[in-house]
Amino acid sequence: MKTRIGIMGYGNLGRGVEIAVNAAEDMVLTAVFTRRDPAGVKILSPDVPVVRADEAEKWADKIDVLIMCGGSATDLPEQTPKYAKLFNVVDSFDTHARIPEHFANVDSAAREGDRIAIISVGWDPGMFSLNRAYANAILPDGKDYTFWGKGISQGHSDAIRRIAGVKNAKQYTIPVESALEAVRAGENPELTTRQKHTRECFVVLEEGADAEAVEREIKTMPNYFSDYDTTVHFISEEELLRDHAGMAHGGFVFRTGKTGVNGEHSHVIEYSLKLDSNPEFTTSVMTAYARAAKRLFDEGQRGCKTVLDIAPAYLSDRSGEELRAQLL
Amino acid sequence: MKTRIGIMGYGNLGRGVEIAVNAAEDMVLTAVFTRRDPAGVKILSPDVPVVRADEAEKWADKIDVLIMCGGSATDLPEQTPKYAKLFNVVDSFDTHARIPEHFANVDSAAREGDRIAIISVGWDPGMFSLNRAYANAILPDGKDYTFWGKGISQGHSDAIRRIAGVKNAKQYTIPVESALEAVRAGENPELTTRQKHTRECFVVLEEGADAEAVEREIKTMPNYFSDYDTTVHFISEEELLRDHAGMAHGGFVFRTGKTGVNGEHSHVIEYSLKLDSNPEFTTSVMTAYARAAKRLFDEGQRGCKTVLDIAPAYLSDRSGEELRAQLL
Numbered sequence: 001m002k003t004r005i006g007i008m009g010y011g012n013l014g015r016g017v018e019i020a021v022n023a024a025e026d027m028v029l030t031a032v033f034t035r036r037d038p039a040g041v042k043i044l045s046p047d048v049p050v051v052r053a054d055e056a057e058k059w060a061d062k063i064d065v066l067i068m069c070g071g072s073a074t075d076l077p078e079q080t081p082k083y084a085k086l087f088n089v090v091d092s093f094d095t096h097a098r099i100p101e102h103f104a105n106v107d108s109a110a111r112e113g114d115r116i117a118i119i120s121v122g123w124d125p126g127m128f129s130l131n132r133a134y135a136n137a138i139l140p141d142g143k144d145y146t147f148w149g150k151g152i153s154q155g156h157s158d159a160i161r162r163i164a165g166v167k168n169a170k171q172y173t174i175p176v177e178s179a180l181e182a183v184r185a186g187e188n189p190e191l192t193t194r195q196k197h198t199r200e201c202f203v204v205l206e207e208g209a210d211a212e213a214v215e216r217e218i219k220t221m222p223n224y225f226s227d228y229d230t231t232v233h234f235i236s237e238e239e240l241l242r243d244h245a246g247m248a249h250g251g252f253v254f255r256t257g258k259t260g261v262n263g264e265h266s267h268v269i270e271y272s273l274k275l276d277s278n279p280e281f282t283t284s285v286m287t288a289y290a291r292a293a294k295r296l297f298d299e300g301q302r303g304c305k306t307v308l309d310i311a312p313a314y315l316s317d318r319s320g321e322e323l324r325a326q327l328l
Numbered sequence: 329m330k331t332r333i334g335i336m337g338y339g340n341l342g343r344g345v346e347i348a349v350n351a352a353e354d355m356v357l358t359a360v361f362t363r364r365d366p367a368g369v370k371i372l373s374p375d376v377p378v379v380r381a382d383e384a385e386k387w388a389d390k391i392d393v394l395i396m397c398g399g400s401a402t403d404l405p406e407q408t409p410k411y412a413k414l415f416n417v418v419d420s421f422d423t424h425a426r427i428p429e430h431f432a433n434v435d436s437a438a439r440e441g442d443r444i445a446i447i448s449v450g451w452d453p454g455m456f457s458l459n460r461a462y463a464n465a466i467l468p469d470g471k472d473y474t475f476w477g478k479g480i481s482q483g484h485s486d487a488i489r490r491i492a493g494v495k496n497a498k499q500y501t502i503p504v505e506s507a508l509e510a511v512r513a514g515e516n517p518e519l520t521t522r523q524k525h526t527r528e529c530f531v532v533l534e535e536g537a538d539a540e541a542v543e544r545e546i547k548t549m550p551n552y553f554s555d556y557d558t559t560v561h562f563i564s565e566e567e568l569l570r571d572h573a574g575m576a577h578g579g580f581v582f583r584t585g586k587t588g589v590n591g592e593h594s595h596v597i598e599y600s601l602k603l604d605s606n607p608e609f610t611t612s613v614m615t616a617y618a619r620a621a622k623r624l625f626d627e628g629q630r631g632c633k634t635v636l637d638i639a640p641a642y643l644s645d646r647s648g649e650e651l652r653a654q655l656l
Contacts, residue, residue: 019587099656120656129655136644137645138612138613140351186602259605261347267601268602269455269600270598271598273597273598274595275595276593277588280587280588281466281587291465310639315465323636327464328427328457
């Protein structure tokens, strides 16, 4: 029997899950839930119902895993615990500093509902976390490096948009090539924030806005920009929509470490992603973990898990025999 | 209580395990077993007994995990099932084509002995397998590429040494840079064996041997060399020992795949290792999986497992809370 998937929220992530589930032979998309008027939500799958989010609980017996497609800032902290009482859920909560709190909330909700939940699934947190965990266990005497980009940071773009006089903006996070090379060469550099990434901003001004003042406000903004080398380009809205609408992203996780009687041998582990579509890759990861959620639930596992708690074989639609023969 | 580790076989791998276990705060090296005369085996740890392999079974209650440090060609197919009846074991069996058979033998032995066994632990099979499995589950519509090197291939070096007139030899497997670049750029190239790797041989001749005949025999050797661009250098034994005694190795695993309504988005996942010491990295992985073996055994798991069956958190000495806060 196919795993029945529900989608909560239909933006870029919801659409990405829809594509991934429709491509999986062992899954079927059962319903898409939305807080908007369902009549106004066009999805790709003609035979799948679009349902008001507040009617979701009627679907609790018809869905094996509900994939949460809201945002981490306000949606998921409220929605994931709420729906973990009714469904097995997978989310992509990515506010690193708040993961322990989110884990605790989701864990108690899922246990109350006798369900399983997998949080913080995607690429960072997600695939990058896995690589950090494996590499730390293998090379305990070592150093971690994570670089992001080139790609658009939503949070930094939003921060620019809140400046008076800014009509629209996109901000690219770009890893510094020489820093990547130094890490890759096993030099174990100590890198400041400024040495790891640069920030490039494309800004559309409101009519009559003071470009110089906006640029100064961006470059001196604490936390977001003041610790970085930041470049600001003023462009037209037409150019922004034409040239900066892509959702490419990526990044690099390194661990460099030593082994030997006197630490005489160096090793470099590098994992990198180059993604044309950040949301579609994220949801491809979430869909694989939805497969795991169903299997773990069927085995009797309950409560909140993360990618660190789940064996890789659970993500695959192949049998153990096939995996050993084909991929081991 | 610390996990008590035994080592079966004291060559490069055994020594690597010894170093890794001594560096781990939650493990203690309890005994080293050898088929040689223990009096002639000098180990790094002054207080650890070196014991004849045929006395190992007397140690069954004193050791939590026995790490098998023999070779895949003849040692492990016999030793791992034998000792899996008495101990929890971890091995690095790396003959890919024979893994299903080895798995079956070890599984039945471990179940007979009510023990857990983890086979094929290292980097390939091992970390490379994990990356293939994760990436295949995430990007089902895609293509896998594995490149090895630059590093010495034991099997190919042995094949050269068996040629009449050859006194000693080392063979480097080298990935072709332009092939790596094409894969990394998402071009999805179809690569022949010849296009992926070159082979570079350093050969010491017996006195009076015919260099031209040896070179021809190497370059035309089926399976090993005939499908590759092979370079042969004749050097003195002194040069071989001085310049080619290193144990550096490494490699690359890629998966490139498509997502989107019409496969319009490409993604590249790359994992790479650059290792100063192949055996010390391999045994660092084995030591982390020995930690997992003890925990899984304590949870009641029995029989044979591979890296694909084990959640990453089991490899770490950190708690779930620490992992979520620090590495997720």
